[in-house]
Amino acid sequence: MTTTPPDVIRCAYAELIVSDLKTSREFYVDILGLVVTYEDDEAVYLRAFEEYLHHSLIIRKGAEPALSVLAYRVRGEAELDVAEAYYRELGVEVRRVPAGTTRGIGEAVRVVDPLGFPIEFFYEAEHVERFTQRYDVHGPGALARLDHFNVNTPDVPAARKYYEGLGFRVSEDIVDDEGTVYAAWMFRKPTVHDVALTGGAGPRLHHIAFATHERHQILHICDHLGAVRKSDQIERGPGRHGVSNAFYLYVRDPDGHRIEIYTHDYYTGDPDNPVISWDVHDNQRRDWWGNPVVPSWYTEASRVLDLDGKLQPVEERTETKEMDVTIGADGFSYTRAAGAEQGFKLGEQV
Ligand SMILES: O=S(=O)(O)c1ccc(O)c(O)c1
Numbered sequence: 001m002t003t004t005p006p007d008v009i010r011c012a013y014a015e016l017i018v019s020d021l022k023t024s025r026e027f028y029v030d031i032l033g034l035v036v037t038y039e040d041d042e043a044v045y046l047r048a049f050e051e052y053l054h055h056s057l058i059i060r061k062g063a064e065p066a067l068s069v070l071a072y073r074v075r076g077e078a079e080l081d082v083a084e085a086y087y088r089e090l091g092v093e094v095r096r097v098p099a100g101t102t103r104g105i106g107e108a109v110r111v112v113d114p115l116g117f118p119i120e121f122f123y124e125a126e127h128v129e130r131f132t133q134r135y136d137v138h139g140p141g142a143l144a145r146l147d148h149f150n151v152n153t154p155d156v157p158a159a160r161k162y163y164e165g166l167g168f169r170v171s172e173d174i175v176d177d178e179g180t181v182y183a184a185w186m187f188r189k190p191t192v193h194d195v196a197l198t199g200g201a202g203p204r205l206h207h208i209a210f211a212t213h214e215r216h217q218i219l220h221i222c223d224h225l226g227a228v229r230k231s232d233q234i235e236r237g238p239g240r241h242g243v244s245n246a247f248y249l250y251v252r253d254p255d256g257h258r259i260e261i262y263t264h265d266y267y268t269g270d271p272d273n274p275v276i277s278w279d280v281h282d283n284q285r286r287d288w289w290g291n292p293v294v295p296s297w298y299t300e301a302s303r304v305l306d307l308d309g310k311l312q313p314v315e316e317r318t319e320t321k322e323m324d325v326t327i328g329a330d331g332f333s334y335t336r337a338a339g340a341e342q343g344f345k346l347g348e349q350v
């Protein structure tokens with residue numbers, strides 16, 4: 001690559017296609033508590049309480065539940081030309097779209113990146129009221145901001161190289177002693193990640209994560225789901241991650257799109273931030289204590305669309321799959337080699 005990459009600030013918004021706008025609105029607004037910036041019959045534009053850009057999530061009615069865009073904010077309008085040149089040199093599909101193509105967003109560059117994802121780079125966006133201290137409208141489960149995207153891609157080292165080319169740095173990864181890389185967390189904003197690369201068939205969206213400030217807000221969302229008899233929408237957690245140290249919860253929306261609610265990761269902004277590398281057989285890597293990683297978390301993810309709204313084909317992962325080497329160890333086994341002969345707490349799981 002001769003051209004410089006666009007100066008990405010952070011992950012900024014996503015658009016999910018949902019099959020029933022009303023049902024999805026109930027999930028994202030009534031249960032998760034996101035703020036509606038604008039809505040019409042086609043789409044609902046949502047933001048979290050600390051956000052002052054028009055939206056960080058759009059849910060749009062459509063026949064095929066899928067991801068239609070992952071958007072990164074760049075540091076200024078001038079970065080759009082840089083993005084256009086960078087991706088043209090990469091030889092992928094590049095489009096320049098005028099301001100207002102997406103409500104609330106200025107001129108943007110849209111690409112299908114080398115991993116097959118629909119990605120948008122923008123700077124200009126409409127400012128709306130920032131609800132940081134509007135405690136009169138915060139619910140007990142108030143979400144503060146969008147935190148990261150997690151994507152399934154078959155070749156994690158190749159994906160890591162692509163994102164390093166964009167100036168992202170690795171904070172943590174999961175590897176084995178043969179050198180297989182199962183996952184990597186990468187950042188531009190000084191937290192653990194803006195994007196996580198999870199080895200698996202892809203391009204698929206594994207999840208979108210929002211951050212809260214307090215663990216009790218995550219616990220409230222669990223209690224709320226129980227109260228509306230939708231506790232089965234909780235897929236994994238609540239718990240404490242090993243990687244990232246975040247307290248977390250994964251919920252599935254009415255179409256199965258996975259949303260993580262996440263708090264308490266750590267600052268990564270110094271140039272010498274130490275990379276943490278986990279062994280795939282360390283069963284505290286994904287859960288620092290307690291919960292096993294359920295199989296659906298390893299296998300299920302959302303399809304993604306190309307720039308014309310057509311489903312992108314999915315390529316299978318050829319390297320070892322994490323679920324094949326660890327599912328029994330995920331919270332079911334004993335961490336000390338000496339305990340290994342006891343096998344798994346709950347026996348063989350799958
Ligand atoms: O399950 S992991 O501890 O590896 C993990 C860490 C951070 C995340 O955002 C995540 O989705 C998953």
Ligand SMILES: [Ca+2]
Pocket residue numbers: 213214215
């Ligand atoms: Ca706290």
Ligand SMILES: [Fe+2]
Pocket residue numbers: 148150196207209260262
């Ligand atoms: Fe996550």
